[in-house]
Amino acid sequence: MHSKVLGVCGAYAGVECCTSAPRNPFSLANLLYVEETGLAILAGLMFAVHAVAGISPGQSVVKLTQVDDLELHEVEDPSKRCAGNNLNSFFVHYTTYHILPLSVLCKMLTSPVLHSLIISGFAYLTYLIFEFRDRAFGTTKRKDPLFKEVAGWPLLGQLPGSILEISRPWEAGTIMTLKLRPGFSITLPGARVIEISKPEWIEYVQKTNFENYVKGDMFQSLMADLFGKSILVTDGAAWKRSRLVTSRIFHINTFKIVVEPVVDQTMHEVLEVLQVAGDEGRDIDFCNLFNRFTLDLFAEMTFGTKLGLLEGNSAVKNEGGEGYSYPEAFCDAFNFSQKHMDSRFDVAVVWQWIQKMNFRATKKMESSCHTIHDHAYTAIDERMSKLSTGDLTADDTLQKDFLGLIMLSHLQKGHTLTRDELRDDSLSLLFAGR
Structure with a gap:
């Protein structure tokens, strides 16, 4: 098994981890050479803790040996972490806390950086809730006089309703169509769905301006594992080829x-x-x-x-x-x-x-x-x-x-x-x- 570079944490090169200078909290794991993403996530979390708390890491070093079976060797003496002093030795520097000291916890909670992050996050969330108060996140407001836009949950749109009706989608869809026909739209995070049932509109989509209405990547990803590249999921030249054959x-x-x-x-x-x-x-x-x-x-x-x-x-x-x-x-x-x-x-x-x-x-x-x-x-x-x-x-x-x-x-x-x-x-x- 060969190690892979999955993340770069910090502002310095990997050789910086072999210096004897005081550690910068933003160089927790300068170069992360691991096979499992779990270690990358752990290093990222530790990086955030050190940055917010302003504490100095450096309890121990893990050396990853690049062999067929990944082996972990803990070096108890941090002074030995300079061995080789080059990038051929792979290091992940981490800090171990069995019990988080109360002083460190208090320092984290009173950190201006943490307070700024919380206030900024809350302000941004408030803006998103106001902006997407009746539709899903990632969609735009439409003003179509010919059909109704169904109001949904803030940020989520009709996603909660779709999940609740997942066992009876046809009944729920039919009820909504009969109630809101000949046209309406709903929103899901990142997408808008428009339902039409008027013959003239269907003819426009399926015949008059057919080239304008493609299935797209999302539609293909939903069905590709079963239908591959059939006429049901393709567009353009591939669709025309299948259509000529099946006609x-x-x-x-x-x-x-x-x-x-x-x-x-x-x-x-x-x-x-x-x-x-x-x-x-x-x-x-x-x-x-x-x-x-x-x-x-x-x-x-x-x-x-x-x-x-x-x-x-x-x-x-x-x-x-x-x-x-x-x-x-x-x-x-x-x-x-x-x-x-x-x-x-x-x-x-x-x-x-x-x-x-x-x-x-x-x-x-x-x-x-x-x-x-x-x-x-x-x-x-x-x-x-x-x-x-x-x-x-x-x-x-x-x-x-x-x-x-x-x-x-x-x-x-x-x-x-x-x-x-x-x-x-x-x-x-x-x-x-x-």
């Missing part, structure tokens, strides 16, 4: 060859599930049943293989219980990733901070994306293998599902087929259909 699917022949046969077959399976449940007097969760129906339907239309979520009366099984097979695992991964993605949009600006605190959901999202991507890669690798051996040459062979149509469109346009691009294009159709 082939929206044709009358596609509905006749791909959509209609799969819908008929899957609907028969739904009727069989209802028949069995009726004969046995068993309750049916229609939301769960229709979710399985749409996922099974679009999985077959996209990749040409059925998941089997409606077979063997699986629609009434408990997920995670006995018989929790691959189709069940895929369904669970699909549902969780969709729900987790929605929750990110509810707290869009701070979603990465929340994700770091919610370790369990983060790990499950990674596992869900892995399951979904593997399913797509399995189908893609099989098709590309057949293409390389000449087993898939006729257009009618590739036109049996969405993946084949996407591959055919790329080939006709002279594009190079890549696994990731085919994965992104096919998954965007699967999620959009669902």
